Amino acid sequence: xxxxxxxxxxxxxxxxxxxxxxxxxLSESPNGAWTLKEPNYRDYxxxxxxxxxxxxxxMSLASSQTAxxxxxxxxxxxxxxxxxxxxxxxxxxxLEGSIRAEEGSLIAPGAFIQSGxxxxxxxxxxxxxxxxxxxxxxxxxxxxxxxxxxxxxxxKEGDDAVLLGAVDxxxxxxxxxxxxxxxxxxxxxxxxxxxSFFVVEGEAxxxxxxxxxxxxxxxxLLSNLDRLxxxxxxxLTDSVQNFVGYSELPKADLPFAHQVYTxxxxxxxxxxxxxxxxxxDTLKHQGKPGDFxxxxxxxxxxxxxxxxxxxx
Amino acid sequence: MNVYVxxxxxxxxxxxxxxxxxxxxxxxxxxxVSCETRKGPKLKGCLSLSDEVLKSRLGLELSAQVPRTxxxxxxxxxxxxxxxxxxxxxxxxxxxxxxxxxxxxxxAYFSALYLEEDDSEMVKLLTxxxxxxxQLVNQRLGFTNYVNTLSTxxxxxxxxxxxxxxxxxxxxxxxxxxxxxxxxxxxxxxxxGSLMIYDSEHCRPFDEExxxxxxGEGAGFLLIENDKSLAQSQNKVLARCAGWAxxxxxxxxxxxxxxxxxxxxxxxxxLKVAQLTPSAIDYLNAHGTATKNNDNSELSAIDRVFxxxxxxxxxxxxxxxxxxxxxxxxxxxxxxxxxxxxAVFPNLxxxxxxxxxxRKPVLTYTKKEINAVMxxxxxxxxxxxxxxxTKA
Numbered sequence: 001x002x003x004x005x006x007x008x009x010x011x012x013x014x015x016x017x018x019x020x021x022x023x024x025x026l027s028e029s030p031n032g033a034w035t036l037k038e039p040n041y042r043d044y045x046x047x048x049x050x051x052x053x054x055x056x057x058x059m060s061l062a063s064s065q066t067a068x069x070x071x072x073x074x075x076x077x078x079x080x081x082x083x084x085x086x087x088x089x090x091x092x093x094x095l096e097g098s099i100r101a102e103e104g105s106l107i108a109p110g111a112f113i114q115s116g117x118x119x120x121x122x123x124x125x126x127x128x129x130x131x132x133x134x135x136x137x138x139x140x141x142x143x144x145x146x147x148x149x150x151x152x153x154x155x156k157e158g159d160d161a162v163l164l165g166a167v168d169x170x171x172x173x174x175x176x177x178x179x180x181x182x183x184x185x186x187x188x189x190x191x192x193x194x195x196s197f198f199v200v201e202g203e204a205x206x207x208x209x210x211x212x213x214x215x216x217x218x219x220x221l222l223s224n225l226d227r228l229x230x231x232x233x234x235x236l237t238d239s240v241q242n243f244v245g246y247s248e249l250p251k252a253d254l255p256f257a258h259q260v261y262t263x264x265x266x267x268x269x270x271x272x273x274x275x276x277x278x279x280x281d282t283l284k285h286q287g288k289p290g291d292f293x294x295x296x297x298x299x300x301x302x303x304x305x306x307x308x309x310x311x312x
Numbered sequence: 313m314n315v316y317v318x319x320x321x322x323x324x325x326x327x328x329x330x331x332x333x334x335x336x337x338x339x340x341x342x343x344x345v346s347c348e349t350r351k352g353p354k355l356k357g358c359l360s361l362s363d364e365v366l367k368s369r370l371g372l373e374l375s376a377q378v379p380r381t382x383x384x385x386x387x388x389x390x391x392x393x394x395x396x397x398x399x400x401x402x403x404x405x406x407x408x409x410x411x412x413x414x415x416x417x418x419x420a421y422f423s424a425l426y427l428e429e430d431d432s433e434m435v436k437l438l439t440x441x442x443x444x445x446x447q448l449v450n451q452r453l454g455f456t457n458y459v460n461t462l463s464t465x466x467x468x469x470x471x472x473x474x475x476x477x478x479x480x481x482x483x484x485x486x487x488x489x490x491x492x493x494x495x496x497x498x499x500x501x502x503x504x505g506s507l508m509i510y511d512s513e514h515c516r517p518f519d520e521e522x523x524x525x526x527x528g529e530g531a532g533f534l535l536i537e538n539d540k541s542l543a544q545s546q547n548k549v550l551a552r553c554a555g556w557a558x559x560x561x562x563x564x565x566x567x568x569x570x571x572x573x574x575x576x577x578x579x580x581x582x583l584k585v586a587q588l589t590p591s592a593i594d595y596l597n598a599h600g601t602a603t604k605n606n607d608n609s610e611l612s613a614i615d616r617v618f619x620x621x622x623x624x625x626x627x628x629x630x631x632x633x634x635x636x637x638x639x640x641x642x643x644x645x646x647x648x649x650x651x652x653x654x655a656v657f658p659n660l661x662x663x664x665x666x667x668x669x670x671r672k673p674v675l676t677y678t679k680k681e682i683n684a685v686m687x688x689x690x691x692x693x694x695x696x697x698x699x700x701x702t703k704a
Contacts, residue, residue, distance in 0.1 A: 079560075085441055086463065095419060098502040099426045103351040109506035112499075113565050113692065117411065117442065117463035122693020125560040131577055134560040134695055135471060138463045140443035146460045150475065153482055173437070180434050217456055269441075302447060303459060 084269020192266020321391025357528025357633025409468025470640025528633020555586025600627020
């Protein structure tokens with residue numbers, strides 16, 4: 001089986017992460033201020049597109065383009081995106097237009113076209129004129145993990161380079177919903193948004209390897225973590241860092257040293273991609289060959305995930 | 313590694329279950345009827361059972377918040393799964409393709425909000441997202457190793473089938489329930505209306521005079537297994553999933569290229585994976601939405617891929633309506649029914665040959681030996697998928 005490596009990584013988040021060489025060196029955002037730190041999109045998105053594109057699309061175009069540039073890959077062998085909610089801005093916009101429209105009246109189709117969950121992966125293919133495998137995974141907090149598993153499978157099937165992304169945008173309705181449903185305080189306060197894109201590739205001599213990605217029943221997450229590390233002859237206490245995130249679950253008391261990435265960038269369905277990026281940068285800049293890091297994601301009552309990365 | 317199809321389940325405007333759909337297809341019946349909507353009558357392929365009737369059929373509490381999409385999926389998924397039981401030694405998964413998710417309930421909330429300034433039903437938004445709908449369905453099925461949703465517009469279910477087959481081939485999993493579902497919503501009916509491609513009459517796939525599609529709803533699922541899983545389940549092999557491919561048209565956000573480049577790439581690659589020549593395909597269930605654009609580019613692609621081969625093809629969209637994400641699942645089931653019954657299903661409402669090609673679709677229910685079937689599904693974002701099933 002071919003091994004899979006991270007070639008480049010770019011994230012937009014509430015931290016000043018865009019174009020940062022090493023995410024582990026980022027300073028914290030002011031407490032409770034979850035405002036997306038966006039790049040100047042004019043540098044990445046054509047004017048006509050900029051006018052009609054949602055925040056989700058703009059984040060994705062800037063990040064994917066930069067991830068490709070940093071990797072030196074012009075056209076990837078696959079484009080794979082994970083998103084928990086897809087284009088919420090355009091979905092709600094078209095819903096309102098559709099509901100308020102009278103019989104026989106015309107509704108502008110723009111928001112409907114953009115509302116599709118695969119509008120990001122499709123748009124990237126269109127801009128790159130890329131005719132390869134194009135997929136969008138939409139599974140709540142595990143959307144990124146399932147996209148990553150697909151990317152790893154594509155590499156094992158023979159792809160040299162895969163463009164892999166994760167994106168979710170926040171809209172006002174989500175805040176209202178959290179308020180109305182009286183979600184736990186830390187979940188309500190941490191509702192956020194962000195975007196990460198990576199180029200992952202087959203065989204490399206050096207770099208950060210994606211060793212294993214495991215989906216687990218949430219109740220078995222910690223026992224599966226032990227089992228997974230054991231199968232690679234590793235011990236949790238030897239990791240460079242364990243990055244923990246939460247989607248729809250309250251924070252847990254964990255019996256091992258860790259850093260909670262969702263306390264830094266907030267909670268959005270595909271935020272584990274940020275944890276993955278953080279783990280990759282930490283290994284790349286602070287690790288020596290053989291060092292490893294874990295990303296442990298408590299997603300929802302039913303399912304969660306473990307990602308194991310290693311410096312080679 | 314062989315990928316065996318051992319279960320099929322389907323729900324459409326033609327009815328619930330493989331038998332009801334087989335009868336309707338064989339007799340050339342359509343499930344598309346005129347439905348009253350807030351904005352006047354619309355022709356839709358609607359399963360003629362209310363949410364309440366579906367809930368009672370599924371044994372769900374009437375008050376339970378379950379989107380229609382989830383209920384359609386439960387019916388088809390349980391038919392495909394049959395008596396198969398979970399086993400701890402068999403790694404099992406569920407991959408659902410959908411685009412509407414809980415939209416039927418979301419739009420009920422937003423309608424009350426916008427039209428009556430009533431925001432009391434906000435709880436309905438909790439089942440909006442696609443992954444939640446998949447997990448609701450899975451609560452009845454009980455898969456634990458892998459439960460995922462794909463959403464690539466009208467090729468979603470076909471991509472779910474392809475992903476399951478790839479995972480089995482790579483040895484990642486032993487058994488996967490794959491397919492997709494979409495319920496009718498005002499959101500999608502208005503969406504295609506806004507694009508000016510919704511026919512106010514019955515849709516006419518591959519007819520020169522076609523003007524657009526009618527939407528439909530439904531679900532189609534396949535149970536696929538490897539040898540190890542088969543030894544445990546003792547299920548009967550119905551067919552093999554032999555070929556699959558996804559390519560991108562990379563031409564336009566919604567429209568397809570006149571030459572059908574993405575479609576041709578997907579069909580050629582699927583034939584390569586299946587190690588079959590075009591002449592080996594006994595029946596092609598086309599995407600055939602009856603929009604000017606789709607049928608033109610799909611037929612161009614068929615002309616190129618099947619050059620010199622007079623392949624039997626038809627679109628069943630005039631029977632079911634375009635069921636969006638579910639189409640690839642429903643039509644994969646139809647493809648396997650074609651293999652099992654040795655028959656080609658007719659393309660309804662066809663009168664005029666398209667000017668751009670010499671081909672015309674199969675117009676009558678035709679019995680013949682079917683060894684290999686191709687099924688096409690194309691979606692917005694240039695997403696193009698082709699699947700091939702062969703006789704067991």
